Amino acid sequence: xxxxxxxxxxxxxxxxxxxxxxxxxxxxxxxxxxxxxxxxxxxxxxxxxxxxxxxxxxxxxxxxxxxxxxxxxxxxxxxxxxxxxxxxxxxxxxxxxxxxxxxxxxxxxxxxxxxxxxxxxxxxxxxxxxxxxxxxxxxxxxxxxxxxxxxxxxxxxxxxxxxxxxxxxxxxxxxxxxxxxxxxxxxxxxxxxxxxxxxxxxxxxxxxxxxxxxxxxxxxxxxxxxxxxxxxxxxxxxxxxxxxxxxxxxxxxxxxxxxxxxxxxxxxxxxxxxxxxxxxxxxxxxxxxxxxxxxxxxxxxxxxxxxxxxxxxxxxxxxxxxxxxxxxxxxxxxxxxxxxxxxxxxxxxxxxxxxxxxxxxxxxx
Amino acid sequence: xxxxxxxxxxxxxxxxxxxxxxxxxxxxxxxxxxxxxxxxxxxxxxxxxxxxxxxxxxxxxxxxxxxxxxxxxxxxxxxxxxxxxxxxxxxxxxxxxxxxxxxxxxxxxxxxxxxxxxxxxxxxxxxxxxxxxxxxxxxxxxxxxxxxxxxxxxxxxxxxxxxxxxxxxxxxxxxxxxxxxxxxxxxxxxxxxxxxxxxxxxxxxxxxxxxxxxxxxxxxxxxxxxxxxxxxxxxxxxxxxxxxxxxxxxxxxxxxxxxxx
Numbered sequence: 001x002x003x004x005x006x007x008x009x010x011x012x013x014x015x016x017x018x019x020x021x022x023x024x025x026x027x028x029x030x031x032x033x034x035x036x037x038x039x040x041x042x043x044x045x046x047x048x049x050x051x052x053x054x055x056x057x058x059x060x061x062x063x064x065x066x067x068x069x070x071x072x073x074x075x076x077x078x079x080x081x082x083x084x085x086x087x088x089x090x091x092x093x094x095x096x097x098x099x100x101x102x103x104x105x106x107x108x109x110x111x112x113x114x115x116x117x118x119x120x121x122x123x124x125x126x127x128x129x130x131x132x133x134x135x136x137x138x139x140x141x142x143x144x145x146x147x148x149x150x151x152x153x154x155x156x157x158x159x160x161x162x163x164x165x166x167x168x169x170x171x172x173x174x175x176x177x178x179x180x181x182x183x184x185x186x187x188x189x190x191x192x193x194x195x196x197x198x199x200x201x202x203x204x205x206x207x208x209x210x211x212x213x214x215x216x217x218x219x220x221x222x223x224x225x226x227x228x229x230x231x232x233x234x235x236x237x238x239x240x241x242x243x244x245x246x247x248x249x250x251x252x253x254x255x256x257x258x259x260x261x262x263x264x265x266x267x268x269x270x271x272x273x274x275x276x277x278x279x280x281x282x283x284x285x286x287x288x289x290x291x292x293x294x295x296x297x298x299x300x301x302x303x304x305x306x307x308x309x310x311x312x313x314x315x316x317x318x319x320x321x322x323x324x325x326x327x328x329x330x331x332x333x334x335x336x337x338x339x340x341x342x343x344x345x346x347x348x349x350x351x352x353x354x355x356x357x358x359x360x361x362x363x364x365x
Numbered sequence: 366x367x368x369x370x371x372x373x374x375x376x377x378x379x380x381x382x383x384x385x386x387x388x389x390x391x392x393x394x395x396x397x398x399x400x401x402x403x404x405x406x407x408x409x410x411x412x413x414x415x416x417x418x419x420x421x422x423x424x425x426x427x428x429x430x431x432x433x434x435x436x437x438x439x440x441x442x443x444x445x446x447x448x449x450x451x452x453x454x455x456x457x458x459x460x461x462x463x464x465x466x467x468x469x470x471x472x473x474x475x476x477x478x479x480x481x482x483x484x485x486x487x488x489x490x491x492x493x494x495x496x497x498x499x500x501x502x503x504x505x506x507x508x509x510x511x512x513x514x515x516x517x518x519x520x521x522x523x524x525x526x527x528x529x530x531x532x533x534x535x536x537x538x539x540x541x542x543x544x545x546x547x548x549x550x551x552x553x554x555x556x557x558x559x560x561x562x563x564x565x566x567x568x569x570x571x572x573x574x575x576x577x578x579x580x581x582x583x584x585x586x587x588x589x590x591x592x593x594x595x596x597x598x599x600x601x602x603x604x605x606x607x608x609x610x611x612x613x614x615x616x617x618x619x620x621x622x623x624x625x626x
C-alpha cells in the first residue's frame with residue numbers, strides 16, 4: 001500500500017511555510033533571531049560589562065581590526081590611540097601604531113552570570129589588560145559602545161515581547177468574554193475600553209510614569225514600563241476581538257460544543273479565540289515595534305531605564321545635541337538597531353498577513 | 366414497563382417576531398422509553414429542530430417556552446440551572462447535527478475535538494483518553510482510527526464526518542442520543558450504513574435514540590415509535606408499524622403516498 005501523508009499540516013504550519021518562501025521576510029526573520037540570540041548571550045559576546053569605564057577613552061572612535069602589521073606579520077590585532085586636545089579642549093584621537101594589542105578569544109574579563117546561572121569570566125573576544133578594544137567606539141565616559149548596545153538589546157528587545165504578551169492576553173480575554181456573553185457585560189467592558197482609548201497613548205504613558213516615584217531600581221522601572229504599555233495597549237485589540245467573537249459564537253461548531261456540554265470558558269478559549277488568531281498574530285507582529293519605540297522614547301527623555309543600565313533608548317539620549325553627533329557620530333548606532341528591529345518586525349507582520357490571508361495569490365504583490 | 370427516559374408534556378414554544386408572537390410548537394407530547402428508537406417526522410419548518418434544541422436548552426433568547434415540561438429521568442430540564450444543564454449535555458444527552466462539516470471546528474483535528482468532550486465530562490489521563498478516542502472512532506465503523514483522529518474536518522468525506530460526529534456525541538456515554546436529520550446530506554448507500562450504525566449503537570451502548578427526519582424509509586427501518594408533526598402539533602403517533610401501515614390522519618397518508626409505498 002502506498003503511504004500517503006502521515007500527519008496533516010495545521011493551518012499555522014502552512015502559513016509558516018509561506019512566510020519562509022517570502023525571501024524578504026525570511027531575511028528579516030533570520031535577522032531577528034540573530035538579534036535575540038545576541039541579546040541572550042550579550043554578556044559572553046561583549047568584551048566588557050555595561051558599566052566598565054575608562055575615562056582615558058572618552059569618545060574614542062571605532063577601532064579597526066587589522067590582519068597584517070607594519071612588518072608584515074600576520075595576526076588579528078587592534079592599534080591603540082593617542083590623543084591631543086584641539087582648541088575647544090576636545091580630544092582628537094590618532095591611531096598609534098606603536099601600541100599593538102593582539103585580539104584574544106575566550107579571554108578572561110569582567111565577571112558575569114552566564115544565562116543567569118553560573119558565574120563566568122570568559123568573553124568571546126577582547127584584548128589584554130594593557131589596552132582596550134572599542135569596535136564601535138566609546139561613549140563620553142569611555143564605556144564600550146559595542147558592549148552597551150548588546151546589553152541594551154536585552155531591555156529593548158524583550159520589553160516589546162513581554163508587553164505584547166500581557167496586553168494581548170488581556171485584550172483577547174476581554175474581547176472574547178465581551179463578545180460571547182454580550183448584554184451588560186459587553187457594554188461595561190467596551191465602555192471601559194473606550195475610556196482607555198480616548199487618552200492619547202504617549203501622554204498617558206508620561207502621566208503614568210510621572211505618577212510613580214523617581215528613584216526606582218532598573219528592574220522596577222522595567223516592570224513599570226511593561227505594565228504601563230500593557231495598560232495602554234489592550235483596548236484596541238479587545239474591541240476587534242469582541243466583534244469577531246460576536247460573529248464566531250453563532251457558528252455551528254460553537255453550538256455543537258455547547259450541546260456537548262463544554263463550559264463557557266472552554267468554548268471561548270478553544271473555539272472562539274483560535275479563530276481570531278490569524279488577525280491577532282498579525283496585530284502582535286505589527287504592534288511590537290510600537291512598544292520598542294515607546295520604550296526608546298521614554299528612555300530618551302530620561303524617564304525609562306536609567307544610566308548606568310543600558311537600553312537602546314537611553315544610549316541614544318547621549319546623541320541629543322548636534323555637537324555630539326558631529327564629534328562622535330558612532331553614538332547614533334543604537335538608533336540604527338532600533339530602526340533595523342522595527343523594520344524587521346514590520347516586514348514579518350506584512351508577510352504573515354499575506355500568508356494567513358486565504359485570498360492572497362502569490363505574485364500579486 | 367419502566368419509567369420513560371424522556372417525556373415531553375404539553376410543550377408550547379413561541380418566537381418573538383418584530384411585534385407579534387408566532388407559535389412554533391403547540392401542546393407537543395412525546396415519550397422516549399429506555400432502549401427505544403423514536404422517530405419524529407415532519408416537513409421542514411414544522412418544528413422538528415425546535416424540539417431537539419429545546420431538549421438541549423439551546424434555543425436562543427428570541428424563543429420562549431409558553432408552557433409545558435421536558436422531563437428527562439424525572440428531572441424537568443426547563444427548570445435546571447445552567448451549570449446542571451452543561452453537565453447533562455453530552456454526558457446524558459448527545460446530539461448529532463444535520464451538517465457535520467459546520468459542527469466541527471475547522472482548526473482542530475477530529476481526535477482533539479472528541480477528546481474535548483471526554484475532558485469536559487470524564488477526565489482521563491492523556492494516554493487513556495487517546496485510547497478511548499481511537500476506540501470511539503472504531504466503534505462508529507471507521508477502519509483507521511489513528512489516521513482519522515489526526516485529520517482535520519475538511520479532509521474527511523461526508524460519511525466519515527457524520528460518523529466522527531456520532532463518535533463525538535457518544536463519547537461521554539449519554540443515555541439519549543438526538544439525531545437531527547443525520548442522513549439528509551448523505552447519498553442513499555451511506556444513509557443505509559448510518560442507519561445500521563444507529564441500530565448497532567443502540568444495542569451495544571444501551572442508548573435510546575430520538576430520530577428527527579423526514580425520511581419515512583429510515584423510520585420504517587429503525588423506529589419503534591413514530592410521531593408525525595404538522596405545523597407544530599403532533600397529528601398522529603404510535604408504534605411505527607401501526608402508523609405507517611394504517612395511517613389515520615390525512616397528512617400521514619399524504620406522506621406515505623409521496624413515498625410511493
